[in-house]
Amino acid sequence: MPKIEIQSFFYDLIHCKNKILSVFEKWDKKYDEDERGALVAGIRDCPDAELITLLVNIQKLATGYEQIKELVDKAEQEQVDEAFVEGDPDDEDF
Template sequence: MPKIEIQSFFYDLIHCKDKILSTFDKWDEVYDEDERGPLVAGIQECKEADLINLLLNIQRLASGYEQIHELMNAAEQEQVDALIEETEKEDDGDDDDEWAD
């Protein structure tokens, strides 16, 4: 598995995730018996500022996921490039032995 360095925005993502989950947990407690369901009731009854904050946290989390995905792709490409380079060096070394005879 490719390795990536820990980035400062990882901690922001954890904070966003915690804020989102705490909001959902609060809605589960408050609107557990609501016929609309906790999520729908929570969204409909939420103050506009709180809903905007929730949506911003969800957007930040999604954006952070994309950044992590890009970092993982770059790390995988580095591994592939290193393996190709290593294979080419081995092949070059083998070619020299064939012509030595």
């Protein structure tokens, strides 16, 4: 497994995730019996400012995921490069 350093934005992602989940939990409680379903009812009845905040947090989470993916890809490539450089001396005969 490649190792990556903890980045400061990781904590922002945790904060965004918690905010998103708290909104969904609130909707689950408030719209539990709604025939539209909690998510649809919550989105439809949500004030614009709160919905925008939710969408911004979802966008930040998606961007953070992409940043983490880039870090992991870079770490994996470094492992491959190291393995290639350190290669088996017997392989040099070919």
